[in-house]
Amino acid sequence: MLQGPSAEHWLGTDTLGRDVLSRMLYGISPTASGAAQALIVFLALGIPLGVIAGYRGGLADQVISRVADLALSIPPIIIVLVVIVVSAGRPVAAMASLGVLGAPGLIRVVRAASAAVRDELFVTAAKVSGVSQLRIMRTHVLRRIRGPVVVQASLFGGVALLFQAGLSFLGLLDPDRPTWGAIMGEASTVITQSQWLLIPPGVAITLTVLALGFLGDAVRDASADTDAVATAKASREAASPRTSTATSAALPDPSDYVLSVRELHVHTTSGVPLITDISFDLAAGETVGLVGESGCGKSITALAVLGLTPGGIRIAGGGVYFDGTDLVAGGEAAYRRIRGSGLGYISQDPMAALDPVHTVGSHLNEVLKLRGVGSSAARRERALELLSQVHIADPQRVLKSYPHQISGGMAQRISIAIALAGRPRVLVADEPTTALDVTVQSEILSLLHELQETTGLALLLITHDWGVVADICDRAVVMYAGDVVEVAPAHTVFTAPTHPYTAALLAADPSIEHSGRLPTLPGRVPAPGLWPQGCRFAARCRLATEACSEARVPLIKTSEALSRCLHTDLLKLEKRA
Amino acid sequence: MTRFLVRRVVAAVPLLLVVSAATFLLVALVPGDAARSIAGRNATPEQVAQVRTELGLDRPVWTQYIDWLGSAINGDLGTSLINQQAVTEQLNARLGATMSLIIGATVVAAVVGVTLGVLGARGGWLGRTVDAASLIGFAVPTFWLALVLVVLLAVKVAAFPALGYTPLGQSPSQWMASLFLPVVTLAVPATASVAKVTRDAVSDAMQRPFVRTLRAAGVPERAIIARHALKNAAVPILTIVGLTFIGALTGAVLIEQIFALPGLGGTAVTATAAGDLPLIQGVVIYFTVIVIAVNLLVDLAYAFFNPRVRVS
Ligand code: SF4
Numbered sequence: 001m002l003q004g005p006s007a008e009h010w011l012g013t014d015t016l017g018r019d020v021l022s023r024m025l026y027g028i029s030p031t032a033s034g035a036a037q038a039l040i041v042f043l044a045l046g047i048p049l050g051v052i053a054g055y056r057g058g059l060a061d062q063v064i065s066r067v068a069d070l071a072l073s074i075p076p077i078i079i080v081l082v083v084i085v086v087s088a089g090r091p092v093a094a095m096a097s098l099g100v101l102g103a104p105g106l107i108r109v110v111r112a113a114s115a116a117v118r119d120e121l122f123v124t125a126a127k128v129s130g131v132s133q134l135r136i137m138r139t140h141v142l143r144r145i146r147g148p149v150v151v152q153a154s155l156f157g158g159v160a161l162l163f164q165a166g167l168s169f170l171g172l173l174d175p176d177r178p179t180w181g182a183i184m185g186e187a188s189t190v191i192t193q194s195q196w197l198l199i200p201p202g203v204a205i206t207l208t209v210l211a212l213g214f215l216g217d218a219v220r221d222a223s224a225d226t227d228a229v230a231t232a233k234a235s236r237e238a239a240s241p242r243t244s245t246a247t248s249a250a251l252p253d254p255s256d257y258v259l260s261v262r263e264l265h266v267h268t269t270s271g272v273p274l275i276t277d278i279s280f281d282l283a284a285g286e287t288v289g290l291v292g293e294s295g296c297g298k299s300i301t302a303l304a305v306l307g308l309t310p311g312g313i314r315i316a317g318g319g320v321y322f323d324g325t326d327l328v329a330g331g332e333a334a335y336r337r338i339r340g341s342g343l344g345y346i347s348q349d350p351m352a353a354l355d356p357v358h359t360v361g362s363h364l365n366e367v368l369k370l371r372g373v374g375s376s377a378a379r380r381e382r383a384l385e386l387l388s389q390v391h392i393a394d395p396q397r398v399l400k401s402y403p404h405q406i407s408g409g410m411a412q413r414i415s416i417a418i419a420l421a422g423r424p425r426v427l428v429a430d431e432p433t434t435a436l437d438v439t440v441q442s443e444i445l446s447l448l449h450e451l452q453e454t455t456g457l458a459l460l461l462i463t464h465d466w467g468v469v470a471d472i473c474d475r476a477v478v479m480y481a482g483d484v485v486e487v488a489p490a491h492t493v494f495t496a497p498t499h500p501y502t503a504a505l506l507a508a509d510p511s512i513e514h515s516g517r518l519p520t521l522p523g524r525v526p527a528p529g530l531w532p533q534g535c536r537f538a539a540r541c542r543l544a545t546e547a548c549s550e551a552r553v554p555l556i557k558t559s560e561a562l563s564r565c566l567h568t569d570l571l572k573l574e575k576r577a
Numbered sequence: 578m579t580r581f582l583v584r585r586v587v588a589a590v591p592l593l594l595v596v597s598a599a600t601f602l603l604v605a606l607v608p609g610d611a612a613r614s615i616a617g618r619n620a621t622p623e624q625v626a627q628v629r630t631e632l633g634l635d636r637p638v639w640t641q642y643i644d645w646l647g648s649a650i651n652g653d654l655g656t657s658l659i660n661q662q663a664v665t666e667q668l669n670a671r672l673g674a675t676m677s678l679i680i681g682a683t684v685v686a687a688v689v690g691v692t693l694g695v696l697g698a699r700g701g702w703l704g705r706t707v708d709a710a711s712l713i714g715f716a717v718p719t720f721w722l723a724l725v726l727v728v729l730l731a732v733k734v735a736a737f738p739a740l741g742y743t744p745l746g747q748s749p750s751q752w753m754a755s756l757f758l759p760v761v762t763l764a765v766p767a768t769a770s771v772a773k774v775t776r777d778a779v780s781d782a783m784q785r786p787f788v789r790t791l792r793a794a795g796v797p798e799r800a801i802i803a804r805h806a807l808k809n810a811a812v813p814i815l816t817i818v819g820l821t822f823i824g825a826l827t828g829a830v831l832i833e834q835i836f837a838l839p840g841l842g843g844t845a846v847t848a849t850a851a852g853d854l855p856l857i858q859g860v861v862i863y864f865t866v867i868v869i870a871v872n873l874l875v876d877l878a879y880a881f882f883n884p885r886v887r888v889s
Contacts, residue, residue, distance in 0.1 A: 074596055077827035077842075078864045081849040082600050082857055162718050166831050169720050170846055181718075188724055188835075195728050202721035209716035217712075306793055311784075340795025352786040357808045357884060366804070367794045402884040418794055428793075 004196050011200050014183075015190055023178050024200050031164065031179040034095050038160035041099025042106060043153060049103070050110025051141055055118050065111065068104035076101040080163075084172055091164075091173045098163055106152050113145040147219055154216030158209035165205050180205050255324030257281040258458050259305070259343075259426050264318035264328075266297075266304050272529040274300050274313065275482040279555075282426060285452065287459040289473035289490070291466070293505075295525045297482040298462045299348075302430050305460065306345055307335035322426070340370065344419030348431040350412035354403040360387075360414050361399035367421040386417040390447060409440035413447065420451070427451075430462045445472055466506070470494065478502050481525050481536040488561035498563035500541045500571055535565070543567045585876060589869040596865045597649070600858055601642045632658065645858070654862060655855035657848075664859035668841060672863070674742050675840035677752070678832065679825045681760040686767030686825075687818050693768070694775020694814075695802060698783065707772055714769025719828050723762040723835045730758060740837040759836045763828045767821040774817040778810030785809070811882035819875035823868055 004012045011020035053064040080097050087093035117140055167173045168181030169188070180201040187197035254260035259282040266275045275297040282288050290298045303309050305320050307327060319326040322342050327334045339345075347353045354363060364383040365376070373379045380399075387395035390413040403411060412432060419427055429448065433441035449472050451457055461473060469476050469490055476493045478486040478501065486499040497503040504521055523540040532538060534549035541548070548566055555562045565571070620628075629635045633644075648655065654664040697707030731737050737758050743751035782788070783806050791801050807814075830842035837843075841860055848856040 070592060070595060075823050075826040075864050075868060077830050078845060078857075078861050079600075081830075081845050082861065085849050085854065085857060158716065163827075165718055166720055169718075170831065170834060172846070172849060184718075184721060184724075191724060191728060192732065198721065198724055198728070202718065202725070205718050205721065206713070206716045209718075210712060213712045213716060303789075308789055308792055336795065336797070339793055343793070345790070345793030347786060347790060349786060353790040355787045355791070355805045355809065357811075357882065358805070359884075366796060366800070370795055370797075404884070415790060418790065422795060 004194075012196055014186060014197060020183075020197065020200055023183060024180070024204060027178045027180050027183055027201075030091075030177045031161070031181070034091055034164040034168075034173070034179065035157055035160040037092055037095040038099040038102065038164070039153060039157050041096045042102045042156050042160075043149070045100060045103035046106025046152075047110055047145070047149060050107040051114045051145070053107065054111035054114030054116075055141055057115070057118070061111070064107065068107045071101060071104045074101065076163075080167070081172075084167070089172060089174055091177075094167060094173060095160065095164060098160060102156050102159065106149070106156070109148045109152055110145050113148050114141050117141050117144045150219045151216040154212045154219070158212045161205065161209055161212075165201075251279055252281060254281070254319075254321035254326075256283075257321070258284045258323060259460070260319075260321040261301070261305060262319040262321065264301070264304060264320065265316040266300055266309060266313060267316040268528075269312050269314060273316070273482060273531075274528050275304070275479075278318070278479075278482075278484055280477045280484060280487060282458045282460055284425065284458055285456045286475070287449075287452065287461060287473045289469040289476045290460065290462045290479060291464075291469060291476050291505075292479035293521070293525055294464070295527070296479040297528075298479055299430055301479070302345075302428050302460065302462050305428055306339060306343055307332065308339075308345075340367065340422040340424065342422075342424055342426065344422065344424035344427045346412065346415045346419050346427065346429045346432050349435050350408055350415050350432075351403060351435075353415050354411055356403050358402075359399065360401050360403070360406070363414070363418055364399070364421060367418055371422050382421075383417075386420055387414070389420065389451070390414070390417045392417075407440075408436050409443065412436065412440075412444050416444075416447065416451070420455075423455075424457070426458045426460060428460045428462075431464065432461070433468070434464065448472065466494075478505075481531055482528060483536055483564060484555065484562075485537065485564045486561060487555075488563075492560045496560070496572070498558050498561045498568050498571065499537075499565045500543050500567070501537050503571060504540070504542075543570050581880075582873070582877075585873050589873075592869060593862065593865055594646075596861060597646070597858065598642060600861050601638055601645070649862070654859040657856045658853045659848075659851050659856070664855055667856065668844065668859050668863055671840050671844055673744055674838045675829055675833070675842060677745065677756055678759050678763060678829055678838060678840060679822060681756055682763035682767055682825050682828075683818065683822045685760060685764040686771050686821050689764070690768040690771025691775050691807075691814060693772040695779055695807060697772065697776035698779035698802065698806070700780075704776065707776055711769040711773040711776075714765050715773075717765065719762055719766055720831045720835055722765055723758070723832055726758050726762055727835070742836075742838045742840075755838075759832050759838060763825055763832050766828070767825060770824075771814070771817055771821060775810065775814050778813040779806045782806035782809040808882060812879060815875050815878050815882070819871055822871045826864055826867065 053061040083097040165181030168179040169185040184201040264278040368379040833840040833842040
């Protein structure tokens, strides 16, 4: 009776001499319908209840969420077993009850997604325009929850299939129907005579569940932000410095500066340039402001200087010289030697910059340990010293605080203290005051200025704010669409800008003298990948001529500044007129 | 902390009431009843009615429930319809095997799953391998895996006993040997989910801005993952470990049957097949109490890893 695979019976025969292949095929229908029954109940309960809870909120939400939480703490198998007892083994009842017990998981997911939609502007707008609630739910809410629901449904489909197979395997679900689980149950009774019979149903179930899982993953990946998925590793690949024709000759020797960026190119891994040919220098104790509208590549420049470009973005050429040594050429190892000890960094959002599950003291302790401060008592002393250096009034208490217990301004001071722990010579500050209150902003700026005077720190300050440039910068590097368009001393950039972009930015804000914010200009910064061949500012420039769009404009030296413009003279004349 | 514990234990009482009442209600709502299944498929309506009266199943559901509840409060969960043994006695005797199995599987899943997940979070081929392995681990039916392992390791090689259970008190080494195959089987799907969740949660944590601060301060990648990313990922990881434990209860029902372990799951199946309602009700209560205890432990662990929970 029992036979292995043969030409006649591709998957062999079972104990009664029946063809296994045809029994497997015959088993598809009851197996799939069992899983489908559970899935239908799962969706029919989960979607509406989740949408109501998330979208309506209030009492409905409370009741539904409570009941769902309660149901989640019941092991489903046991209820299903009870149902099997009381329904005398009726498969529909068992699978439907599994659907009911699985639904709370879906309710949670759908609830979260619908609540997010509710809070979004377009629904508010739709409400105002008088669209009925039902239509909002149908269009906006359903569109948003589609992704998570497909993922949950594919996972639950797999669970239901496994569950159904398990129950049939035990012979608890209508044993006469040849589901895959029941076929395996039969196989297990003859396991000592033939192991082959185990293979077809096992492989069939595994592959089906696997296929459902892949479906869910594919849907998730399609909706996920591809940039975030890319690994940080990409940025560490050693980039081959590419020599550029434009400006090498005009640039000073990197070894005269503590930090020199030379012809730096940063691309996405798919090859779209984000910044091109960036060069500037920072002398010891100097403050350089990197200025421009958002989307010009300022932050990417700062991160590239630290070798910390995010996943999917890499240095494609050029060099970052620290004390005359090229970190890009030295690769991740060179960067690792310099980060913390030579280069420090503080970020835009101080609250997010600290690890929420570690105390301030733990942050400082970890960094000081890396710097070889031996005993824990010495580290504690140095930590207190650092905190008082950044003017924290109650350092003992702050050491024991978690990030959520302190204010944004204090968090930024702590970020600075962490950065200072390794006594770096250059501090890269990416819009360090943007997220803070106005009064706190000036405190942080004067702290940075003070630290600079006491420690000889050089500061690379990324900023939107001309007022900051006027207050503490020695020089300004103006960026536009991934290019450096002007490098000028702070005292001349306001009175005699040499690039039309700088001039337009300054002109657009009449209150520039009183530390105004960087104004927005008409038109937009062209996105990376969409840059014109010639001058990237041409589309928004009043002085543009045909020549401007013909070829790449080099950085041209004027008396005080460097400017990437063909008509610097016209700008001067205009100013005088 | 004690206050927190007491509050959580008190909050668990309604859950027990709801679950036990729901079980009773199911009996009333769902067509068919235990008396019919006990009397057998070929029983006449009179015979069924007689069984029903004997068992007291002809009384209103709520009287039955109140009755049951009254004794349950005194620790008496009734007697089995089939063998007349006290339910608690029968279940206590079988608690050891189930708990050994489930705790063993959860510990294995937590340790192996978190390790794999962390390795996978570093990306590259290792990440893809962990992804693929966890998908397969999730998709393989446990009972099938159990049979395959039995065939390979118990029948062919005879490295482990295929069936049966030796209590810890009797012989620790044989206890381990008798649990090895069941625990491995049960741990495979659990490890898959823990690895997957860990990988995603650690990768997410590695995208957070504080990681940049740490990198910029020169903290090595390894330390960032071990000290920061993993700790930030603790809440989802603990959640999945808790869910894994509850899932292992379900798996245990199958696994105990296959390996002939004298546990609660096996009891549940035989009781189900025999329609022994008091015994099933007892298993429901035992399972629910276990779940409540696990959820409580998970909550305590949240507080340990998340300073914000601790303060409030
Ligand atoms: S090169 Fe031409 S288009 Fe570009 S900024 Fe100068 S004048 Fe304007």
